[in-house]
Amino acid sequence: MDTPSDCRINGGLRGSQRSDRRAGSGLVAAVCLAAAVAGCAAQGRTGGPSSGAGVSAAPAGADGRSQKQQGGPPSEAGAAADRGGPRPPAVPLALPGLARAEEESSGEAVARQEAAVRAGLETAHRWGLEQLPPRAPQRPLVKPELRPAQGVKLQEGLPPVVYRVPTDEKIVFLTVDDGAEKDPDFSRMADELGVPLSTFVADYLARSDYGYFRGLAAQGDAVNNHTINHRNLKVLDYATQRDEICRQQDQLEQQIGARPRLFRPPYGEYNDDTLRAAASCGIEAVPLWNEEAFPDRVEYRYDDQRLHPGDIILTHFRGTDLWKGTMPDLLRKVVNEVTAQGFTLARLDDYL
Numbered sequence: 001m002d003t004p005s006d007c008r009i010n011g012g013l014r015g016s017q018r019s020d021r022r023a024g025s026g027l028v029a030a031v032c033l034a035a036a037v038a039g040c041a042a043q044g045r046t047g048g049p050s051s052g053a054g055v056s057a058a059p060a061g062a063d064g065r066s067q068k069q070q071g072g073p074p075s076e077a078g079a080a081a082d083r084g085g086p087r088p089p090a091v092p093l094a095l096p097g098l099a100r101a102e103e104e105s106s107g108e109a110v111a112r113q114e115a116a117v118r119a120g121l122e123t124a125h126r127w128g129l130e131q132l133p134p135r136a137p138q139r140p141l142v143k144p145e146l147r148p149a150q151g152v153k154l155q156e157g158l159p160p161v162v163y164r165v166p167t168d169e170k171i172v173f174l175t176v177d178d179g180a181e182k183d184p185d186f187s188r189m190a191d192e193l194g195v196p197l198s199t200f201v202a203d204y205l206a207r208s209d210y211g212y213f214r215g216l217a218a219q220g221d222a223v224n225n226h227t228i229n230h231r232n233l234k235v236l237d238y239a240t241q242r243d244e245i246c247r248q249q250d251q252l253e254q255q256i257g258a259r260p261r262l263f264r265p266p267y268g269e270y271n272d273d274t275l276r277a278a279a280s281c282g283i284e285a286v287p288l289w290n291e292e293a294f295p296d297r298v299e300y301r302y303d304d305q306r307l308h309p310g311d312i313i314l315t316h317f318r319g320t321d322l323w324k325g326t327m328p329d330l331l332r333k334v335v336n337e338v339t340a341q342g343f344t345l346a347r348l349d350d351y352l
């Protein structure tokens, strides 16, 4: 799939489809995208200014030139190089002027796509990934309806408790708790990879630098409520629980600029008082989790040891003092695990 040989195979196919040259160019572009430019650009577009430039996976020059020289008659190769477009092996060049102009603009579009793919690959490689994760889906127009089911606990008049968002889409959600480790590489990595985060922040850990969480919010990540002091709420009376939750609502509204709609109780421990207290200061849903991620592993709640559509994944703002790895290591582990199981990371706040 991602070998240069695929490009050659499809390049040949393209040559045989000479009745539609633009479609052929599109095919080459699509194959180049799929092949993640691993040599494809050099083979298909040896004349282009961007072919191979700065691509670690595709050392442009030699391979591209040799491919080009192995093809059809020398005159064709020369004409193709003049146009800067893909070289059609063994195809007579009798294009009218208009078709030639179209091919040029198509060639430019291909070059732009290739440049974008190369930039994406460079970003992925910089963070130790083979490729970018699938792009998060657009925010749904309507949030999924929450019904009593596995993964959703509903009580009349109280915010729903959700372990898994009801959906058929192969999406899962990454949530990051507490706020002790404020690793700028982690927020930059998530941003550059396009991985959306929903965070649940406890004031006693975050207050040393709320600027870090404002930065996350500015890049589109959600900053939600995880109480003031991260106590086990279940053992506290209603008034104390309400103080823990609602003061953090006020604090986050002041520090981040938006009042959270989501709240996660520390340790996942809660009772009806917790839900009543949360509802009283604006909380609409209480997401828990089905998986917990670490830099070296993902732990699953269910015996099948797999992700399910709508699963919520928990992790923490933690560093190497407590973990066998950094937060970028953690994110790399999550992205690889999620992608390998055919899932895409989406933004929890868009679905609850």
Ligand SMILES: [Zn+2]
Pocket: 177, 178, 226, 230, 266, 267
């Ligand atoms: Zn916590």
